[in-house]
Amino acid sequence: MDQETQTEAVRTAVEAIADRLADEKDHLTDLDSAIGDADHGANMDRGFRTALERVEETDGDPADLVKAAGVALVSEVGGASGPLYGGSLMKASQELEDGITADTTVAFAERYLETVEERGKASVGDKTMVDALTPAVHTYRKSIEVDDREPIDALGKAVDAARRGVEFTTPIRAKKGRASYLGWRSVGHQDPGATSTLYLLEELLDVATE
Amino acid sequence: MDQETQTEAVRTAVEAIADRLADEKDHLTDLDSAIGDADHGANMDRGFRTALERVEETDGDPADLVKAAGVALVSEVGGASGPLYGGSLMKASQELEDGITADTTVAFAERYLETVEERGKASVGDKTMVDALTPAVHTYRKSIEVDDREPIDALGKAVDAARRGVEFTTPIRAKKGRASYLGWRSVGHQDPGATSTLYLLEELLDVATE
Amino acid sequence: MKKLINEPADVVDEMLEGMVAAHDLRRVDGTEAVVRSDAPVEGKVGLVSGGGSGHEPTHAGYIGDGMLxxxxxxxVFTSPTADQVSELIQACDGGEGVFCVVKNYEGDVMNFETAIEMAEMEADTEVEHVVVNDDVAVEDSLYTSGRRGVCGTIFVHKIAGAMAQRGEDLAEIKRVAEKATENVGTMGMALTSCVTPEKGEPTFDLGEDEIELGIGIHGEPGTERTELMSVDEITDHLAEAVLEDLELETGTEVATIVNGMGGTPLMELYVVNRRLQSVLDDRGLETWDAWVGDYMTSLDMMGCSITVLELDDELMELLAAPAETPGLTVPE
Amino acid sequence: MKKLINEPADVVDEMLEGMVAAHDLRRVDGTEAVVRSDAPVEGKVGLVSGGGSGHEPTHAGYIGDGMLxxxxxxxVFTSPTADQVSELIQACDGGEGVFCVVKNYEGDVMNFETAIEMAEMEADTEVEHVVVNDDVAVEDSLYTSGRRGVCGTIFVHKIAGAMAQRGEDLAEIKRVAEKATENVGTMGMALTSCVTPEKGEPTFDLGEDEIELGIGIHGEPGTERTELMSVDEITDHLAEAVLEDLELETGTEVATIVNGMGGTPLMELYVVNRRLQSVLDDRGLETWDAWVGDYMTSLDMMGCSITVLELDDELMELLAAPAETPGLTVPE
Ligand SMILES: Nc1ncnc2c1ncn2[C@@H]1O[C@H](COP(=O)(O)OP(=O)(O)O)[C@@H](O)[C@H]1O
Ligand SMILES: Nc1ncnc2c1ncn2[C@@H]1O[C@H](COP(=O)(O)OP(=O)(O)O)[C@@H](O)[C@H]1O
Ligand SMILES: [Mg+2]
Ligand SMILES: [Mg+2]
Ligand SMILES: [Mg+2]
Ligand SMILES: [Mg+2]
Incomplete structure (x- = not known):
């Protein structure tokens, strides 16, 4: 892929994500109602609508566009998900400075996960977006580096892995985020941030497959 | 009737009224919800419970007991109905100083009605308790003075008259009381104070008949 | 309907205990009347008010220096009895007489009138009063018992309170309280009914798309039921009714209250104030002071009222005078 | 659910316009941050706070002399973004640096931390902060993200504000703000859920006979759902949780807040205060000051929280210092 194609792919991906989040807005808010404060759908929808405007205005390489999307999220979303989604995109975008390849996407994914863990002081099993990200990133890297799969195949596996991560959040007790305040009452509810993370990955796969 | 019997009759009447108002509390409050502030049932119930305690403690002639009931209403009820019911009983009780006879009850009834009209600055047709009282008092006097009926017969006629007065409050617009704030919206609702007035008269009749 | 109460019958008594525990107040023995703990204050006219409960911070919340x-x-929503009002008046007479601020509604007026007679008879107390009737929703005509007294009463408390504080006599207080009453107009609306502790259910039913315009403060339905509108439309409607009534000239200075009915988030009251101030601005009126908050409530009702007071130099000075009460504090 | 709003998306912006129209405030250009109209004030540390909307009068309602x-x-219920907080910090720096009061919740903490770094980098502003975590309902353990910051924050605003007003430096303000934070505990409960403008429906469903104990201030469900109890039982439960956490000695002087969640009639809050003060009395604690009202709300939620602050001479003096803000005024 040349740079122009890659840049266009980033725009298409952000658009797909923005559309998907608009569709899932109410569902995400319902999930957040049960164990949070009923705004995750609105937060993500508002954030990615702005991110889309920004990447449409931004010229540059793919890294610049991803960074612009991250900045948009940080300055538009607030809450916990703003700095987590936005800050991580900003940081991880640095890994794409040499373009989008199998290797740089692995580095991007790992950097993204690390940043979420750092900012959120969260680890896997805390019932957060980390639970969707961890299996996805691990699977992606293993598929590419060990199994020698094509990035698109690896992404497919990563999406399946993320889905299991999301399902895993339901039966466990939250240790981070607002849901942690509920103690044992958080058990039995699916984490909204993990769910929106899955949607992002699903849309990436969709765009990559087309 | 000797004085002892008359005094006891007043106590019995107040007790019957208190019981009746306890039963009708919710109904009166519902009526007051529609065109007032939803407290007429509670006001009357509270007032006559206290009035009953007072007349049970009070010694003296019938006039003293009626006055005690009035004082209890004034100091316990508040609102519009407190001074109207209580103040009128206090004033009218003076007419019973020579005992309960056909003549003194006519005077009592007229004085009571006058006092309500004065304090409330209300006349018949304003959609208030005056609309139940006016036909009752007029009928009572005419039955005794013109038709030469026994007081108990006359009271029966007066109760029927009051009932028509209550029914008459429904289709008219209020000019006094909280219901007047509703303007035309007050039409179609029965007046709570007229209704409670009817209950008082019904209980008086009941006690007199026994 | 759930409430933070023990027995409905005890709620007024227990509320007053809670107020006395929080503020510099005491009960008048054996009554449900509350006075400043150092009452009667010698050398000034005593200022008193009262009415049904359920309007908190009105009434006892405005007791303190510079107000009541x-x-x-x-x-709840029932006028206090005449004998209690009479005891209150006597407890507040520091030798200069007592001034009563009464809201126009027959129960209050009848009970206060009786109380004033009682205090004059029993204790020779000199008493004057004003009847506030600021509610422009109700026509003042033969067909009503007159306009109701609603949130504009708080301005009258403040203004009469400042007069009493600076040592004015009964006649002067009456003159200014009457001027304030003539200069003030209010109109309210409800998104929901309130729920009284006794009844435990909404006083009236209102559909999900309906509102009541022209409500009073006792949970009674309003003068008109309409479809739900945006806050800008609602504000325009209320403001117009008040301004039509007051007939103010361009350039007039006013003070305003956007009052919450008890269950309205403060956030929304500020959204109302935003529009109100732009309406006033468009009409060439100058807002000298704008109050936003819960001043005269109806328990948990959602809704608001808009009050506009026409000012002159005297009223401005009195509004700006210091006051120190639980419900309103104006620093020096 | 009916609300006094135009578009849900505009409610925060329009609320801020309404606040600026009522009070001595201005917007920081292009942001949803609000400052006193004469900010930055030279010669004193700037005191700032912030967080999601829907808690009014928190936060902007505490801007003024002696506070923010x-x-x-x-x-609504979403932390402000880091870049806006950074602009706010810079707008309040009068040369002596800026102190931030942050409520413990990951969104606020992450955004404020980022903002502080940004302000230090962009404008060389000296910044210190305190994280308030007074909510005793949440265990501070590995299994939670720590205790939440709730209504006790208002005491911290007042105390840190008095320090800043009298010209103390950043380090001193930090010392006292941390002391206040250590000395304060809060526990809340809900009779009903709140309704956010965006969602337009209750955040959680609560049966007619159920209440939530241990709620936060974002309409999130509490730590425990129980049957409806009398107000005395509820108060005992909340007070016990707070007092167990604070472990105060007999004779300790305290300040208390009975805080309404936005939709609770003030009447009921006073009924809560009645019981709270008798519980404190039974435990041999001395209430030096008792606040009752809506200080830290959750939109239209019905419910309350109880806050207790352990006092020493320094904290007492700071609480009593004058303040003049829309949400809290302490006269000289
Ligand atoms: N400390 C944390 N670390 C990682 N993820 C977190 C953390 N706190 C919250 N999250 C994620 O953020 C989601 C909530 O986002 P959102 O509702 O937008 O923000 P807020 O909690 O501020 O309302 C949670 O479902 C969770 O996945
Ligand atoms: N001015 C008046 N004159 C005569 N009767 C009146 C007047 N005002 C009210 N009433 C009567 O009082 C009744 C209401 O009593 P109640 O609900 O106890 O008092 P309030 O109106 O103070 O809540 C009305 O239904 C009406 O019959
Ligand atoms: Mg959330
Ligand atoms: Mg009534
Ligand atoms: Mg009443
Ligand atoms: Mg949030």
């Missing part, structure tokens, strides 16, 4: 000396609390 | 210099408003 005492207030009588009736049952 | 500015506040950043996020979307």
């Amino acid at each position: 000396d005492g207030a009588a609390a009736g049952e | 210099d500015g506040a950043a408003a996020g979307e």
